[in-house]
Amino acid sequence: MFFKIAKIVGVALLVASGSPAVQAQEKFPNKQVRIVVPFVAGSQVDLVAREIGRRLQAVWGQAVIVDNRPGAGGTIGSRTVATAEPDGHTLMITSASHAINPTLYKKLSYDTLRDFTGVTFVNSVPNVLVVAPSLGVKSVPELLTLIRAKPGQLNFASAGIGSGTHFNGEMFKAMAKLDIVHVPYKGTGDALVDTVAGRSALYWSPLGLTLPFIKDGKLLPLAVSTADPAPVMPNLPVISTYVPGMIYDHWYGMVAPAATPKAVVDQISAEVGRILRMPEVVKSFSDQGVIAAPTSPADFNKFIASEIQRLGAVVKSANIQID
Structure with a gap:
């Protein structure tokens, strides 16, 4: 009987505090957070990511670094995030190219809809x-x-x-x-x-x-x-x-690896949304012609799917494709 009770207590303690996965869900973040930007430092999306990262670091009390992984229209950085540990500590702020690339490139080493989950729309540029x-x-x-x-x-x-x-x-x-x-x-x-x-x-x-x-x-x-x-x-x-029907909205958004726990995604989305609604952030972005527009993860996922269809149709009609 003693061993049976001890086993039950041991399992309970493991569930309560011993499992790294459980700990990560109980307290996020618990280590450095990396925001991958799949474009060069100094680009517009890079500047937006650094502003968000700086403010998240102040909120979380954990280091938040911006990691530039440029090349191949954003696909190099995207692949890095698609294969990262899905615990919320690796994120990506990317552009509309995220929705263009599935049609633009003949072959991608990741699936845009399957390998990522949306966190929030960030802004329209x-x-x-x-x-x-x-x-x-x-x-x-x-x-x-x-x-x-x-x-x-x-x-x-x-x-x-x-x-x-x-x-x-x-x-x-x-x-x-x-x-x-x-x-x-x-x-x-x-x-x-x-x-x-x-x-x-x-x-x-x-x-x-x-x-x-x-x-x-x-x-x-x-x-x-x-x-x-x-x-x-x-x-x-x-x-x-002058060119009827031509419309292109160069937006930015935050995504995470697909298996990132929903509770963590929701937390990040809420905190980034709060930052994007700060009057000083709204003004700073609007002075640059950037319109902040945070959304829920679910809404951003729907938006990405619709953009893949909309922009993909343009890629096909213009016969633009990259090997």
Whole structure:
């Protein structure tokens, strides 16, 4: 009888405190948290991730680091997270490319819907079509006329093959029926520099990082990619005015490995949502043209699935594919 009782007590103690899995569920986080950003340091999504990470660290009392894993349109960093321990201590803040890549790439080493769970939508980021003043155009119609007068002679920049900026440029090329060459760079910074220098005719850039160049007169903004004007530049036209049906919302969101416990995902989602609703965060982001819009994990999962369908249809119709 003694051994039977001792066994029962031992099992109870193990359940209560001995199992690492149970401990992780009782107290999260219990070690350093890593936020993977599948793009270069200094990119718009990287800056957003660092702001969130800094504030989460203050709340959790645990180190929160941003780990940049750029390359292949975000797929390298995504693979890192898809195979990470699903305990909430590895997260990813990524862009709309997360929903584009399942159709854009012939083969992915992960399944976007099966291997990740949504944590929260983070924000919406309009892309802005910019050109250098030296190009000699001041409007979208003038730009279209110039490109059509020089078929195959001009190029558009992107932050890399498979990036959202690449997709936006290909969408513009296909829907406006343009003969223009894609030139990929290692990140937004390099693409902006070469657009300023006139080595690239145009660039669809995340608005926040481009604003200083626009304010300094180094780049001319011609249109935004979203359905509605950007609040920070309300007089700038939307691209669908000139290219009917063209709409691209360059959003960011947080995901985790698929098997991450629901309680942990819900906790992270609630805390990130609280941060994104802070008045000072809302203002800081809005000054950069970034619109914070946190959601529940369930709503973000539904959104990702719908974006895979919507953006995938554009990829197929434009015949864009990467081996």
